[in-house]
Amino acid sequence: xxxxxxxxxxxxxxxxxxxxxxxxxxxxxxxxxxxxxxxxxxxxxxxxxxxxxxxxxxxxxxxxxxxxxxxxxxxxxxxxxxxxxxxxxxxxxxxxxxxxxxxxxxxxxxxxxxxxxxxxxxxxxxxxxxxxxxxxxxxxxxxxxxxxxxxxxxxxxxxxxxxxxxxxxxxxxxxxxxxxxxxxxxxxxxxxxxxxxxxxxxxxxxxxxxxxxxxxxxxxxxxxxxxxxxxxxxxxxxxxxxxxxxxxxxxxxxxxxxxxxxxxxxxxxxxxxxxxxxxxxxxxxxxxxxxxxxxxxxxxxxxxxxxxxxxxxxxxxxxxxxxxxxxxxxxxxxxxxxxxxxxxxxxxxxxxxxxxxxxxxxxxxxxxxxxxxxxxxxxxxxxxxxxxxxxxxxxxxxxxx
Numbered sequence: 001x002x003x004x005x006x007x008x009x010x011x012x013x014x015x016x017x018x019x020x021x022x023x024x025x026x027x028x029x030x031x032x033x034x035x036x037x038x039x040x041x042x043x044x045x046x047x048x049x050x051x052x053x054x055x056x057x058x059x060x061x062x063x064x065x066x067x068x069x070x071x072x073x074x075x076x077x078x079x080x081x082x083x084x085x086x087x088x089x090x091x092x093x094x095x096x097x098x099x100x101x102x103x104x105x106x107x108x109x110x111x112x113x114x115x116x117x118x119x120x121x122x123x124x125x126x127x128x129x130x131x132x133x134x135x136x137x138x139x140x141x142x143x144x145x146x147x148x149x150x151x152x153x154x155x156x157x158x159x160x161x162x163x164x165x166x167x168x169x170x171x172x173x174x175x176x177x178x179x180x181x182x183x184x185x186x187x188x189x190x191x192x193x194x195x196x197x198x199x200x201x202x203x204x205x206x207x208x209x210x211x212x213x214x215x216x217x218x219x220x221x222x223x224x225x226x227x228x229x230x231x232x233x234x235x236x237x238x239x240x241x242x243x244x245x246x247x248x249x250x251x252x253x254x255x256x257x258x259x260x261x262x263x264x265x266x267x268x269x270x271x272x273x274x275x276x277x278x279x280x281x282x283x284x285x286x287x288x289x290x291x292x293x294x295x296x297x298x299x300x301x302x303x304x305x306x307x308x309x310x311x312x313x314x315x316x317x318x319x320x321x322x323x324x325x326x327x328x329x330x331x332x333x334x335x336x337x338x339x340x341x342x343x344x345x346x347x348x349x350x351x352x353x354x355x356x357x358x359x360x361x362x363x364x365x366x367x368x369x370x371x372x373x374x375x376x377x378x379x380x381x382x383x384x385x386x387x388x389x390x391x392x393x394x395x396x397x398x399x400x401x
Contacts, residue, residue: 026184027090029232032177035094043102043169047151047162090184093192097176100200104176104215105169107204109161116164117154120144135295136288139245140216143167172203175219179376182226186344186380191387198379202372217250218372221351224254224280229261229347233276240280244287250373252284253355260350264343344384352377 112119126134127141134141147167152158179199183192203215220243227236240251258277262269269277292298356374 178223195383264346
């Protein structure tokens with residue numbers, strides 16, 4: 001072997017590591033759920049044992065915010081017996097997703113300290129009112145009631161702060177895991193990491209005072225998309241049925257990704273895809289109908305468009321400048337880097353466009369939490385384009401070297 005060949009040919013072990021490190025595979029469903037369940041249990045145990053009150057008294061209690069990151073990393077100990085998998089960037093991505101969710105949750109709680117009791121009370125009241133929003137999403141209200149019974153709030157001589165964090169971490173952690181898991185199916189490794197951090201940025205921007213689970217909308221939608229794209233069809237139906245008792249719109253919109261995929265592949269949807277599409281649409285329509293039927297005195301006052309009052313549409317047009325202001329940097333990347341229909345656009349674009357259309361008709365864009373799904377979809381498309389640009393530069397540098 002010549003000196004030149006010995007310098008340019010990397011060792012076999014190194015080449016294997018680089019090849020493995022660049023591969024991107026999707027995590028199995030049980031691994032994603034494992035991360036979600038374990039970290040949520042640890043968060044609840046942490047607050048139930050009041051460890052921060054015992055070991056971080058006084059001013060040191062504020063240091064407890066760092067504990068969220070430690071808790072999110074706890075699956076390392078549980079998964080230690082399969083240490084080799086930690087070289088896998090997908091497993092590392094799941095760990096980072098839990099860390100980001102803990103950070104978002106802690107940040108939200110610190111921002112909303114003066115409004116956390118109102119937030120808990122507001123959600124709990126929905127379970128006992130006839131407003132159409134509460135009637136059509138009783139699951140969130142019931143979850144809040146259960147957590148308040150376990151961890152307490154200011155009314156029950158407990159801690160509203162810890163209860164708020166436990167509930168929101170439940171939604172935030174699943175949302176981050178879902179976004180990253182879907183990204184591994186649609187994007188390259190570089191693009192998947194970009195998408196994860198862009199999503200973290202948008203969730204920070206979407207924190208809305210006095211409302212629970214600001215990331216739940218995007219999380220539910222992208223969780224359904226992950227199940228659909230990974231062909232976990234029975235799980236998608238079961239998940240859609242559960243989520244429909246919280247938000248029917250994030251079960252309705254992801255169903256259209258099946259049609260988007262078929263259109264991208266220039267074929268008609270298969271019988272299974274048509275069946276799943278019909279099941280998800282049927283669930284998203286039937287469950288609210290059933291819940292409203294069980295509450296005949298439902299007040300539709302907030303659904304103004306159903307009464308012929310289109311004032312919300314005018315307000316939405318006026319507040320679109322908020323959406324443009326938040327999304328403009330990423331939108332610029334999409335315009336510059338996207339020249340053709342991709343699989344990512346076919347999956348994410350169809351679902352997000354349907355959802356943002358529903359929001360535009362019956363909701364209010366001034367509540368920025370409602371546009372997170374659309375912004376997250378934009379993050380997927382922009383990350384794909386920017387990731388290709390960065391990876392293309394790496395390949396060019398490697399070739400020139």
